[in-house]
Amino acid sequence: MALTATPRTATFCGDVRKMDARLNHQYSERANGLSNPLAKSLLALMEEKQSNLSVAVDLTKKADILALVDKIGPFVCVIKTHVDVIEDFDQDFVQQLTALSKKHRFFIFEDRKFADIGNTVKLQYSSGVYKIASWAHITNCHTVPGEGIVQGLKEVGLPLGRGLLLLAEMSSKGSLATGSYTQNTLEWAEKHSDFCIGFIAGRRFPNLQHDFITMSPGIGLDVKGDGMGQQYRTPHEVIVNCGSDIIIVGRGIYGAGRDPLVEAQRYKKAGWDAYQKRLTRK
Numbered sequence: 001m002a003l004t005a006t007p008r009t010a011t012f013c014g015d016v017r018k019m020d021a022r023l024n025h026q027y028s029e030r031a032n033g034l035s036n037p038l039a040k041s042l043l044a045l046m047e048e049k050q051s052n053l054s055v056a057v058d059l060t061k062k063a064d065i066l067a068l069v070d071k072i073g074p075f076v077c078v079i080k081t082h083v084d085v086i087e088d089f090d091q092d093f094v095q096q097l098t099a100l101s102k103k104h105r106f107f108i109f110e111d112r113k114f115a116d117i118g119n120t121v122k123l124q125y126s127s128g129v130y131k132i133a134s135w136a137h138i139t140n141c142h143t144v145p146g147e148g149i150v151q152g153l154k155e156v157g158l159p160l161g162r163g164l165l166l167l168a169e170m171s172s173k174g175s176l177a178t179g180s181y182t183q184n185t186l187e188w189a190e191k192h193s194d195f196c197i198g199f200i201a202g203r204r205f206p207n208l209q210h211d212f213i214t215m216s217p218g219i220g221l222d223v224k225g226d227g228m229g230q231q232y233r234t235p236h237e238v239i240v241n242c243g244s245d246i247i248i249v250g251r252g253i254y255g256a257g258r259d260p261l262v263e264a265q266r267y268k269k270a271g272w273d274a275y276q277k278r279l280t281r282k
Contacts, residue, residue, distance in 0.1 A: 016243030019206035038163040039197035052271045054078035056250035072264040073104030080109045110136035118152030126156045140165040143185045154195040163197035204243025216244040239274035
């Protein structure tokens with residue numbers, strides 16, 4: 001089928017609920033239409049916890065990361081990591097993070113952004129120091145190298161029950177993830193929907209054959225940018241206006257002068273309120 005990636009504006013995406021009736025349904029109802037078991041479980045968990053919040057924990061010390069995750073874990077559906085910035089990474093970190101994911105019931109998303117040929121990413125995903133596939137429920141990749149990157153990651157992750165997000169768009173100013181890049185990304189997601197659970201993007205892509213989960217970064221309730229190209233939008237903008245499913249928040253939760261416990265609950269409420277608004281919007 002022909003897929004069209006409509007250009008995105010900063011604040012308006014059109015009435016996505018009219019373009020894609022699946023957005024009229026609750027997360028738990030949409031779970032029935034997904035082929036990947038992890039994706040089904042994620043949507044069901046979101047409904048159970050009443051949370052569509054993912055927190056990007058971009059800290060560099062193991063103890064700091066684990067302490068933060070233990071504090072905010074009850075309020076999130078996904079914890080997003082960058083293990084390659086952890087200065088004291090070891091297998092004990094993996095074991096403790098995995099234990100916390102079970103304690104607080106959240107999924108682990110390693111934001112690796114793989115971007116190499118299929119054979120190389122298979123090794124990067126399964127082997128090396130981090131052995132990402134052994135503990136991260138979700139990972140992601142750029143599609144610049146071609147469809148082979150999806151195939152390579154799938155060979156490792158699918159037998160382990162993992163899920164892949166494709167970077168269809170990015171929230172940074174000047175991003176080149178547009179046009180034909182986005183178009184091809186959508187087509188490969190459709191082809192590999194048993195492993196591809198969705199997209200990193202600023203909005204829902206309507207009228208795809210399969211249902212996918214959309215996770216949107218660049219969410220802020222207080223600021224519009226960070227001076228380094230990051231552009232922030234509110235939960236209402238991305239969930240109600242643009243049809244996204246999960247908001248990704250980082251420094252807005254634990255930045256300087258912020259109380260992570262307070263902010264996690266504030267963003268959880270804002271995200272869930274936006275989702276409820278989308279369901280009831282006429």
